[in-house]
Amino acid sequence: MAAVLVGTATFGFADGGGAGHNCDFGSVPALGQTDIICVNSDATVALPVDPTGGAVFVLRRQEVTNQGAYIYSRKATGGEGQTVTITTGANTNASVIQSRWANVNAFETSNGAQINGSVGMAMPAVASGVLAETNELAIAFGANHNFATTPNTPVWGGGFSPLATEDNG
Secondary structure (H helix, E strand, O other), X not given: OOOEXXXXXXXXXXXXXXXXXXXXXXXXXXXXXXXXXXXXXXXXXXXXXXXXXXXXXXEEEEEEOOOEEEEEEEEOOOOOOOEEEEOEOOOOOXXXXXXXXXXXXXXXXXXXXXXXXXXXXXXXXXXXXOOOOOOOOOOOOOOOOOOOOOOOOOOOOOOOOOOOOOOOO
């Protein structure tokens, strides 16, 4: 059975240092649903915490040099709340895109790429390789930073389409 998008939420903030920033996803995940959190931050990001309990988030991918791009996931086991705290290393710009999915049974990590030492106006090309399973969910996350004007719109190949955007420039 194919993965089904249940919902998305976006958050931009600059108050994640110290106690962190609370992100309200709008609902509690049903048993077995998977939350994916993509974070773009000018500071390091700690593992997201659900103050209610339930499943712990797992770091799936990070690209960290001049700024940080992170992907986290959790599969609901019961007891999760609808609010998650994102803590950054300082009160600097951060953007979060959350998506919730049903029917996701596995998670694997693929390729990543960075362009460092320059203004983040465009994303580098990345090839995912062959997807291993029928109906496999693929998440592509572009985390641009340090731009004075709106960056170039990403071009998603292979049938991908944008899920959500968040700009906290």
